[in-house]
Amino acid sequence: MSFSISKAAFFCAALILAGFSSCTPSEKFLIKQNIHSAGSKIYIRVLLEVTDSRVLISSESRMKITDQKSQEILYNGKGKSIYFQPDKVSSPVQIESWGSPLSVDKVPYRGMIEVHNILGKINIINVIKINEYLYSVVAGEIISTWPDEALKAQAVAARTYTYHHLLKRNGAIYDLDNTNNFQVYKGISVEKESTTNAVNATVDKIACENNKPIVAFFHSACGGITADDKDVWTGDNKCYLRPVKCNYCRESPYYSWEENLSLYEIRECLNKEYRGIGRITGIRFQRKDNRVSAAVISHTNGVLNLTGNEFRLLFPVKKIKSMFFLAKKTNNGLKLKGHGWGHGVGMCQWGAKGMAEKGADYIEILKYYYKGIQIINAGPEEYAGK
Ligand SMILES: [Zn+2]
Numbered sequence: 001m002s003f004s005i006s007k008a009a010f011f012c013a014a015l016i017l018a019g020f021s022s023c024t025p026s027e028k029f030l031i032k033q034n035i036h037s038a039g040s041k042i043y044i045r046v047l048l049e050v051t052d053s054r055v056l057i058s059s060e061s062r063m064k065i066t067d068q069k070s071q072e073i074l075y076n077g078k079g080k081s082i083y084f085q086p087d088k089v090s091s092p093v094q095i096e097s098w099g100s101p102l103s104v105d106k107v108p109y110r111g112m113i114e115v116h117n118i119l120g121k122i123n124i125i126n127v128i129k130i131n132e133y134l135y136s137v138v139a140g141e142i143i144s145t146w147p148d149e150a151l152k153a154q155a156v157a158a159r160t161y162t163y164h165h166l167l168k169r170n171g172a173i174y175d176l177d178n179t180n181n182f183q184v185y186k187g188i189s190v191e192k193e194s195t196t197n198a199v200n201a202t203v204d205k206i207a208c209e210n211n212k213p214i215v216a217f218f219h220s221a222c223g224g225i226t227a228d229d230k231d232v233w234t235g236d237n238k239c240y241l242r243p244v245k246c247n248y249c250r251e252s253p254y255y256s257w258e259e260n261l262s263l264y265e266i267r268e269c270l271n272k273e274y275r276g277i278g279r280i281t282g283i284r285f286q287r288k289d290n291r292v293s294a295a296v297i298s299h300t301n302g303v304l305n306l307t308g309n310e311f312r313l314l315f316p317v318k319k320i321k322s323m324f325f326l327a328k329k330t331n332n333g334l335k336l337k338g339h340g341w342g343h344g345v346g347m348c349q350w351g352a353k354g355m356a357e358k359g360a361d362y363i364e365i366l367k368y369y370y371k372g373i374q375i376i377n378a379g380p381e382e383y384a385g386k
Contacts, residue, residue, distance in 0.1 A: 042130050043111070044166060046185055047174040048104055049124040054085040056106070057113060061099030068092045068114070089117040094127075101188055109187040110135075116173060125174050126187075134158055134199045135191045137183045141218075142349055144192035150352040151198035152362035156375065157347055158183060159199075160206040160216040163378060167213065206378040207366055209240050214373055217241065217346030221252035223324045223339025224290075226369065231293050232309050232323070232343050240370045241345055243289050248354025254321050254341040255350075261319075262333040267299070269314040276301050283327075283334065291323040291344065309343060346370065 049055065058081035065075040065082075069091050075082070093115050101108040104124055111128030126133075134155060142154040161183060165176050176182035207214050215238065217229065222244075229241035249255060263280045270277045278300030285308070286294040292308035306314075308323040325338030340348075347369040355365045363375050 043127050045174040046126045047177040048126050050121050052086055052121050054083045055122050056083055058103045059097035063097045066094045068094050084115050086120050086122050092116045107187050135196045137185050139190050139192045139195040140184045144194045146353045147356035149356040149362045151195055152202050153352045153365040155198040155202045156205050157216040157218050160213045163206050163213040164215050204378045207373045208376050209373055214240050219342025221249040221340045221350040222246045222344050222348040227344030229345045231288050232345055240373050246348050246351045249348050249350035252350035257321050257338050259336045
């Protein structure tokens with residue numbers, strides 16, 4: 001069935017959040033708790049989908065739909081599947097279920113679902129406790145059979161990354177989306193017992209610098225030394241993201257790798273992002289701390305300057321696995337010999353595994369890769385008091 005709500009213009013969370021910009025991070029944190037907490041459990045808002053098509057939301061048990069503006073209960077019943085169409089939703093609604101999870105187009109999620117109509121498109125938002133969100137995220141980010149301490153380190157890194165974005169909220173109706181723009185989130189179906197245990201064992205623990213959550217970047221394998229964030233991305237220069245020697249990730253299948261790149265392939269990939277790329281006549285890489293920091297590409301129509309990371313991301317995901325490579329000319333292009341997989345910044349996941357196997361606990365692992373940090377309890381009272 002279609003669901004129609006003929007109420008006034010939709011509620012916008014931005015109104016409630018107006019004025020946050022002048023607050024300190026801790027103040028923002030407190031204000032958000034007032035809006036999105038139940039007891040000491042903090043809720044976050046994850047954007048699942050933006051679409052101009054209808055979306056099916058269902059539950060096998062009791063489901064309640066509330067108009068968020070008027071607080072009118074629009075439906076309260078059992079075992080329904082309801083389609084939400086953009087032209088039928090004018091006011092945001094909140095959907096709750098008891099006894100079984102809500103499903104969005106048959107994918108089950110913990111927590112509540114909100115449906116908003118933004119400029120004619122349905123926005124589906126999952127409102128969920130941080131820990132329950134992390135059950136899914138951590139399972140998706142690390143191999144669940146790895147040692148417990150490595151899983152716990154990943155859980156704290158993912159929680160910290162989430163808190164960092166919570167504090168950056170600036171009036172949007174969601175905190176993070178479910179893609180690798182933030183952290184990949186696929187709901188209940190990917191959860192694993194071991195990673196859920198790691199999340200629960202580290203509940204409320206986050207990594208901080210000066211009592212603020214760090215930007216807890218992580219990557220698959222550094223290949224021997226992690227990267228300096230300022231050499232990978234422009235912007236902030238964070239002193240806890242400095243190169244760290246790592247002898248722990250040698251078991252990674254990508255600790256060492258080789259790849260051939262033809263000039264044709266390079267030009268094809270460049271042409272997808274940049275206009276007017278001619279025949280490539282030369283490529284020069286600049287290096288810093290073992291990694292390619294810049295690529296200067298000469299072609300028959302000019303010269304293109306890219307950062308090392310921009311160059312890497314031009315290609316399909318596994319083609320250039322890291323910027324930690326040396327290149328040699330071949331007859332038709334380049335042969336790359338490299339180490340590691342990922343941007344190389346922050347915690348090396350295979351390194352965390354290696355450290356855990358040698359007896360390190362999750363705090364030692366985190367402090368090894370993020371220099372100068374403290375692990376604090378982010379429970380509302382404790383964090384608010386810092
Ligand atoms: Zn490593």
